[in-house]
Amino acid sequence: MKESKFNIAVLIDGDNAQAKLIKEVLQEVSKYGKATIRRIYGDWTSPNMNSWKDVLNIHSVSPIQKFSYTSGKNSTDSSLIIDAMDILHSKSVEGFCIVSSDSDYTGLAKRIREEGLFVMGIGKHNTPIAFVNSCEIFTFTEILNVESDSITEQSKSFSAKNEIKKPSETKSRPSEKNKFPAIDNDIIDKAFEISSNEGYEVHISKIGLALRKIDPSFDPRTYGFKTLTQLFESLSNYTVIENKVNGSNHPLVKQNDLSH
Numbered sequence: 568m569k570e571s572k573f574n575i576a577v578l579i580d581g582d583n584a585q586a587k588l589i590k591e592v593l594q595e596v597s598k599y600g601k602a603t604i605r606r607i608y609g610d611w612t613s614p615n616m617n618s619w620k621d622v623l624n625i626h627s628v629s630p631i632q633k634f635s636y637t638s639g640k641n642s643t644d645s646s647l648i649i650d651a652m653d654i655l656h657s658k659s660v661e662g663f664c665i666v667s668s669d670s671d672y673t674g675l676a677k678r679i680r681e682e683g684l685f686v687m688g689i690g691k692h693n694t695p696i697a698f699v700n701s702c703e704i705f706t707f708t709e710i711l712n713v714e715s716d717s718i719t720e721q722s723k724s725f726s727a728k729n730e731i732k733k734p735s736e737t738k739s740r741p742s743e744k745n746k747f748p749a750i751d752n753d754i755i756d757k758a759f760e761i762s763s764n765e766g767y768e769v770h771i772s773k774i775g776l777a778l779r780k781i782d783p784s785f786d787p788r789t790y791g792f793k794t795l796t797q798l799f800e801s802l803s804n805y806t807v808i809e810n811k812v813n814g815s816n817h818p819l820v821k822q823n824d825l826s827h
Contacts, residue, residue: 574600575685576651576662576663577592577664578664578665579628580608580644580647582609582643583668584708589619592708602664604654604659604660605626605627607630608633608646608647651675655678660684661685665689666688667688667689668690668694670694673698676698685703689711699784705784707784710788758774762776762777768808768819769819771807771819
């Protein structure tokens with residue numbers, strides 16, 4: 568999927584995010600733009616924030632202190648939202664990434680989109696659907712967790728065997744079939760229909776954009792595939808066609824069964 572690169576403000580709810588995934592979060596953001604503003608909000612006097620302290624300087628994330636004045640509640644949400652609005656009106660970025668699973672940020676995501684800016688979210692699978700759908704793109708941390716574990720396993724394998732498999736050798740779905748949900752064929756067919764304009768062959772990047780419009784959280788990694796191309800290669804009713812343009816491959820997808 569191709570996206571233009573621009574400046575993105577990454578705002579992290581420290582009460583609702585995992586410190587161990589900060590590297591993966593920033594890598595995910597880098598697919599769409601440059602994380603020029605990186606802030607994390609929380610009560611840094613609380614032991615709950617200790618896991619973040621070791622990673623802040625490494626990844627150049629600025630901690631924002633917000634005290635919890637009321638027992639059982641915190642002011643992190645309101646502080647993040649206020650900062651986000653200040654950044655929005657300063658026009659210093661073209662997009663936002665909100666790292667949280669909290670539905671309280673639904674209104675903020677909507678407001679950012681109303682201004683015509685890009686907004687993505689990163690949170691757990693139990694993130695309320697209202698927040699997910701308020702973002703243009705939403706990535707579940709469980710996907711990032713799997714990738715992080717995969718890299719760790721590869722490193723262990725390298726130490727033991729002095730060999731790491733090439734990406735081309737791991738194109739198919741991982742062997743733990745029960746680990747991933749079944750592919751929703753309806754959403755695949757709908758995205759193809761939207762993208763095709765009654766044609767029989769469609770650029771896979773165009774289908775990817777349509778899938779994100781239908782479901783901001785759609786991601787081939789959810790189903791055990793690194794790329795959308797690999798996902799389509801696994802579907803019996805679609806064929807992936809190699810398409811070289813100026814030396815680069817921009818694959819097309821053809822629907823085999825047009826009778827439904």
